[in-house]
Amino acid sequence: MLRKLTPYFFVAPLMISIAVFTYIPILASLNLSVREWNFLSPDMPFVGLRNYEQLLASRELWNSLWVTTVFAVLSVPLRLGLALVIAGYLVRESVHSRLLRGALFLPSVTSTVSIAVVFSWIFSTDYGMVNAILGIVGIGKVQWLQDPYLALWVLIFVNTWKQLGYDIVIYIAGLQAIPRELYDAASVDGGRRMHVFRRITLPLVMPTTYFLLVISVIEAFQVFTIVNVMTKGGPAGATDMLVNLLYEIGFVLFDIGRGSALAVLLFVLLVALAILKSRIIGRKVHYEA
Numbered sequence: 001m002l003r004k005l006t007p008y009f010f011v012a013p014l015m016i017s018i019a020v021f022t023y024i025p026i027l028a029s030l031n032l033s034v035r036e037w038n039f040l041s042p043d044m045p046f047v048g049l050r051n052y053e054q055l056l057a058s059r060e061l062w063n064s065l066w067v068t069t070v071f072a073v074l075s076v077p078l079r080l081g082l083a084l085v086i087a088g089y090l091v092r093e094s095v096h097s098r099l100l101r102g103a104l105f106l107p108s109v110t111s112t113v114s115i116a117v118v119f120s121w122i123f124s125t126d127y128g129m130v131n132a133i134l135g136i137v138g139i140g141k142v143q144w145l146q147d148p149y150l151a152l153w154v155l156i157f158v159n160t161w162k163q164l165g166y167d168i169v170i171y172i173a174g175l176q177a178i179p180r181e182l183y184d185a186a187s188v189d190g191g192r193r194m195h196v197f198r199r200i201t202l203p204l205v206m207p208t209t210y211f212l213l214v215i216s217v218i219e220a221f222q223v224f225t226i227v228n229v230m231t232k233g234g235p236a237g238a239t240d241m242l243v244n245l246l247y248e249i250g251f252v253l254f255d256i257g258r259g260s261a262l263a264v265l266l267f268v269l270l271v272a273l274a275i276l277k278s279r280i281i282g283r284k285v286h287y288e289a
Contacts, residue, residue, distance in 0.1 A: 026267070032260035039254050051261035061262070063237050064245040067152065071241060072220035075156045080212055082160070083167030084205070088197075090168065091175045101172070105165035112162065116229035119158045120145070123230075148238035151231050155239055158226050163219065167212055174208030175201070210281055217277070218270055242266055 033051055035044040055061050086104070090097045107115065122129045123144040131141045144154050178201065186196045224243040227233060233240030233248070246266070250259025 029260045029263050033264045037256045051257045064240050064242045068241040076216045083171050087168045087171035107162045108166040112225040116226045120230050151239050174205045178204045
């Protein structure tokens with residue numbers, strides 16, 4: 001009997017931690033999403049679906065959903081495309097390749113708050129480095145973080161700069177797993193570089209691309225720190241993404257019911273996106289060369 005229970009003892013700490021930090025918070029959010037609570041009141045009256053109705057009727061939610069979707073659509077392909085190209089140059093083992101990998105990976109393990117603060121200075125209108133360089137070539141000051149059309153692009157650039165190194169390292173691992181014999185055979189047959197990339201590299205690196213696509217989309221829909229530090233959702237709501245709106249509702253307005261309802265809606269949206277990606281892209285992914 002003890003021998004049969006031994007495997008469960010080994011996985012028990014992990015299962016308990018998952019339950020405490022994942023499943024219980026999800027259930028608590030579901031419960032709070034149908035109640036009215038402001039952190040201070042001892043009462044949490046049941047209000048049914050009123051929180052969801054108010055959210056779906058608000059312009060702020062649809063604006064945040066639009067901004068977050070645009071951010072994801074623009075940033076994810078940019079990240080993955082750049083990562084694949086750079087990984088193709090760094091996949092060969094050499095001293096300078098290892099140094100560049102480390103340099104590119106460093107931002108992904110650096111504090112997001114620190115990165116956001118530094119780039120806030122860099123893109124500052126009055127004393128930022130970018131405007132200083134533009135001034136040298138005769139271009140006037142640009143309001144990078146105050147212009148509704150430019151602020152989102154700045155956030156996309158900062159997020160890409162931070163996450164690119166991780167994508168590159170994962171892509172390098174995927175490229176190194178491709179059998180070298182396939183490239184040798186293509187070389188003997190006289191295959192051109194683009195043809196080899198399209199027929200060999202791209203299909204065999206699809207599992208890696210699919211993995212990075214899933215986590216990149218989830219990360220894009222959950223981006224918060226750079227928004228909160230650099231723009232706080234402004235100007236005029238141009239960078240007010242879903243998690244930033246959740247923070248404002250829950251921890252600025254102290255409307256925990258509506259904040260929890262938004263968290264539940266975001267969870268459902270991410271699950272739906274994951275299922276959609278598995279149906280559309282997952283079928284094209286092959287894990288054997």
